Amino acid sequence: MIELDAAQLSRVRFAVSPLWEVGLAALVLRRADPGVLFRRWAEQSRRDVDATALDRVMALTAGRDFVPDIFSARSGEDQPEISDAPDHLRGMPDELLARDLTRLDRAHRGGHSWIQALGGDHTRAREEIADVVAEFWRGAIAPHWQAFRRLARADIARHALSAADEGQGAMLDGLHPGVVWTGEALDIFGACETSFGPTPADRGVLLTPSAFAWPHVHVMSNAPFQPAIAYGVRGFATLWESSNEEGSFPAMERLVGAGRARVAGAIATPATTTELAHALGIAPATVSEHLRTLRDARLASALRDGRSVVYSLTELGRELLFAGAS
Structure with a gap:
């Protein structure tokens, strides 16, 4: 304090x-x-x-x-x-x-x-x-x-x-x-x-x-x-994104698009919507929309932790994220 x-x-x-x-x-x-x-x-x-x-x-x-x-x-x-x-x-x-x-x-x-x-x-x-x-x-x-x-x-x-x-x-x-x-x-x-x-x-x-x-x-x-x-x-x-012109997670990007793939990559380490918005520099509403799509596709899951909701990849999501990842 x-x-x-x-x-x-x-x-x-x-x-x-x-x-x-x-x-x-x-x-x-x-x-x-x-x-x-x-x-x-x-x-x-x-x-x-x-x-x-x-x-x-x-x-x-x-x-x-x-x-x-x-x-x-x-x-x-x-x-x-x-x-x-x-x-x-x-x-x-x-x-x-x-x-x-x-x-x-x-x-x-x-x-x-x-x-x-x-x-x-x-x-x-x-x-x-x-x-x-x-x-x-x-x-x-x-x-x-x-x-x-x-x-x-x-x-x-x-x-x-x-x-x-x-x-x-x-x-x-x-x-x-x-x-x-x-x-x-x-x-x-x-x-x-x-x-x-x-x-x-x-x-x-x-x-x-x-x-x-x-x-x-x-x-x-x-x-x-x-x-x-x-x-x-x-x-x-976003600071190190330019070091890989082809993108980090090509299989995920082809399936759900680059924006959702970035969010999927971020929740390889579980995080809240606020944390993701802060880390990725995008609006919380956009993060929420991407997470909803990933959950609907069974690529992400949500777990309540006190007053927060923590998002993480499912096993299917992890397999797809790192399939052919550079």
């Missing part, structure tokens, strides 16, 4: 954080299965990024959710670009860098020799981490960055209109299905919190649309950095 009074609420702002994106992307690659929405990007990244750099950037995160202060959002209007990573790291106090490297070494149970070596030489750590981040960025994120920036700008504009029409609280309430504005605080459900303790939100909260946060909300509340929330930008799943 992040408490916000009127003054703090007025300081909530948006900013894209390239460095945090690197950390969140590394978390996606750490998963045994990144999920259908990220699978194509993950396969491409593992192919295009140098193997040593890939191993090291993943070593700079841990578990399901730990993104260290190396990637933290900082106070001020501008977030570090990747070219600014060396300066960003040089400006990080030794005690913060040591804290992160110690926690990473503990998370890896002392089993990653590179992390151990960095812990004993902070000058080397700053230089080599910056090099690893730059290499990973070139192969995994740079090819999609301009398209992501367009999505992010559209997403920020949409939230700005919501704030203008309904107020800041309503805008916060619409960030993500797991973010709820109570009138006094943000309740965040199912968050991945990279935090060592609560940080006062005197400077407000930084909201960062992300290509890699979904399905979680990532909360950073580490002093001395500004509290920040990374949420999945609407339509992020």
Whole structure:
């Protein structure tokens, strides 16, 4: 929970954080299965990024959710670009860098020799981490960055209109299905919190649309950095579509059309209508129509989970989806 009074609420702002994106992307690659929405990007990244750099950037995160202060959002209007990573790291106090490297070494149970070596030489750590981040960025994120920036700008504009029409609280309430504005605080459900303790939100909260946060909300509340929330930008799943001109699921597309095939691909990982609309960047009504068609064709099923309805592929739907899939 992040408490916000009127003054703090007025300081909530948006900013894209390239460095945090690197950390969140590394978390996606750490998963045994990144999920259908990220699978194509993950396969491409593992192919295009140098193997040593890939191993090291993943070593700079841990578990399901730990993104260290190396990637933290900082106070001020501008977030570090990747070219600014060396300066960003040089400006990080030794005690913060040591804290992160110690926690990473503990998370890896002392089993990653590179992390151990960095812990004993902070000058080397700053230089080599910056090099690893730059290499990973070139192969995994740079090819999609301009398209992501367009999505992010559209997403920020949409939230700005919501704030203008309904107020800041309503805008916060619409960030993500797991973010709820109570009138006094943000309740965040199912968050991945990279935090060592609560940080006062005197400077407000930084909201960062992300290509890699979904399905979680990532909360950073580490002093001395500004509290920040990374949420999945609407339509992020379209970012890697152009890498396969023939489409992901040709058999499904021939049967039900490209739009319904995209929805079918998305529910290979069970999801609600709201989650699908957010991830795919299409209207909830359109998602509902596509789901209804898939259910009528016995390719999808629905299961109520509390107040939500979760959709998933049937066995028939899964067989068709992955028949001849690239």
